[in-house]
Amino acid sequence: MGSYLYLTLCRSLLVTVAAELLWAFLLRIRGRGLVVVGIANILTNPVYVYTVLQLRVRTAPDTVRGLQVLLEGGIVLLEGLFYARFLKEVRHPFLLSLTANLFSIVTGTAIMYVVYRA
Numbered sequence: 001m002g003s004y005l006y007l008t009l010c011r012s013l014l015v016t017v018a019a020e021l022l023w024a025f026l027l028r029i030r031g032r033g034l035v036v037v038g039i040a041n042i043l044t045n046p047v048y049v050y051t052v053l054q055l056r057v058r059t060a061p062d063t064v065r066g067l068q069v070l071l072e073g074g075i076v077l078l079e080g081l082f083y084a085r086f087l088k089e090v091r092h093p094f095l096l097s098l099t100a101n102l103f104s105i106v107t108g109t110a111i112m113y114v115v116y117r118a
Helices: 002-026 032-058 061-086 093-117
Strands: none
Touching: 002 032, 002 093, 032 061, 061 093
8 A cells, every 4th residue: 555545544534533523522422432433433434535535546526526425425324324323322323423524524624724725
């Protein structure tokens, strides 16, 4: 695996896990619940990022954006199912998944803007 790919996967995972754990914490999820959120992201984020990077190399930019939306929807669904199964105390696991992913996207975009604007 090339160093660019490895670094990209690590950075993305770090930002995603941190953002989604923060979001869960703000929603008063604690203890085991935070572990479940972390595990869900460790399982889904690298696959998503690797797939998107491969699509960027092999597919037209407009097509990639549409596929990213579909992939992200799949991630929301998978994480929602994961939360429904393992976070019985969460009343709306799919809403948690959707809002956590939106928070993560906004956080990652803001970080990229600050880093590459400087």
